[in-house]
Amino acid sequence: MDDAQRQVAEFVDEYDLETPPAFRLLDLVSEVGELAKDANVSTGYGDDPADLEIAPDEVGDALFALLAVADSLEIDAEDALEEALEKYEKRLDNGADAPGSGE
Secondary structure, three states: OOHHHHHHHHHHHHOOOOOOHHHHHHHHHHHHHHHHHHHHHHOOOOOOHHHOOOOHHHHHHHHHHHHHHHHHOOOOHHHHHHHHHHHHHHHHHOOOOOOOOOO
16 A cells, blocks of 8 residues: 555544445545536636646545545555556557557
């Protein structure tokens, strides 16, 4: 477990914020939704993509929520990220146009 995930786990523990993974996932979706809302508003719903403004604390909220999800599922976030990077690299090396899902 990396330092950031450990910090989140300790914070959750210290403030007695334990909750089932399903609720953690709902919190993550809510936080990502806030990022999307900020993107929509700041860009005029996509009319001016160069005007994108996202507050750093909103990214922090989403990151906290994601690390809390990983911890509640007993997934090492650092290992999961490494796995994803390897998967994406393999897709790109095999000629994919983008590393994301869909195959």
